[in-house]
Ligand SMILES: Nc1ncnc2c1ncn2[C@@H]1O[C@H](COP(=O)(O)OP(=O)(O)OP(=O)(O)O)[C@@H](O)[C@H]1O
């Protein structure tokens with residue numbers, strides 16, 4: 565009962581929800597051998613390459629790994645802010 | 653007729669492999685199937701005491717592998733159930749005493765005269781595990797609804813797939829419906845979502861498991877216990893019957909309904 569009241573009146577996620585969220589990240593890590601830090605580097609490198617062709621606002625770029633069955637997918641959502649002004 | 657070889661494994665230790673091997677074997681045998689359970693945990697013999705057959709052992713798996721006895725001499729007949737046999741592991745040897753090809757050879761010798769061979773794997777990802785999955789036609793991975801057990805199960809599933817044994821089936825053991833209702837334990841749905849493999853069955857946490865193990869009688873012979881029923885259902889699913897999951901983790905009580913109205917239920 566205590567638990568039930570806590571759940572309604574606080575925004576604190578339950579311990580089962582926390583376990584699931586933590587596991588989701590750990591499993592992605594284990595399966596891809598990509599840490600959160602490595603993913604951050606990948607994002608920077610990707611940004612550098614893409615910026616040679618298109619104009620991107622780094623803050624609007626999103627890179628995620630999602631799970632579909634036992635298959636991991638790298639999903640990049642990169643809004644293009646405009647054509648790059650060619651320097652030549 | 654040729655027996656199907658099923659290996660029961662897990663990443664993490666102590667999640668219930670030996671208990672499941674004994675009970676799935678016993679449940680299949682009570683359905684009239686001819687079953688041998690092999691204890692492949694060399695050096696840590698356990699399946700004999702769970703089945704209550706520890707006093708009848710003369711020869712073991714390693715004796716059969718090394719030719720000190722015929723395979724049939726290492727098969728111990730169960731006390732309660734006709735056509736249930738145990739091949740015990742060796743207590744004083746280590747896992748290097750048996751190789752994956754030995755396991756394949758032993759199982760191939762068993763196949764013509766049986767319907768099922770259930771192999772109890774040691775925990776971990778080393779030699780003993782490799783031995784246990786080598787002869788498998790099908791692998792069952794056991795986990796508990798708990799962070800480290802699920803993580804280790806995921807590793808094992810990956811390795812079983814890499815060894816080209818197909819995608820294993822999942823058995824969730826020791827689920828506590830009360831705790832799931834309180835949102836303090838991962839639900840079966842959560843675990844299936846994370847591991848993304850087929851769910852063969854859910855066995856609830858049940859005090860009667862310890863009691864039946866104390867007595868050396870598989871819990872599945874006790875029709876009153878929920879865990880016993882769960883193992884019977886698992887055996888029937890292995891036989892190809894469509895049996896719905898026992899409804900354990902989705903409470904339908906008043907509090908559950910209220911909490912889902914508030915959006916924190918599922
Ligand atoms: N559904 C259950 N409810 C309550 N207790 C259980 C249940 N299943 C297993 N147990 C208990 O959990 C303990 C470990 O079980 P078991 O020996 O079968 O695990 P294991 O995976 O074979 O362990 P190991 O990795 O050491 O071989 C035992 O004491 C057993 O009685």
Ligand SMILES: [Mg+2]
Nearest residue numbers: 669670693698
């Ligand atoms: Mg064991």
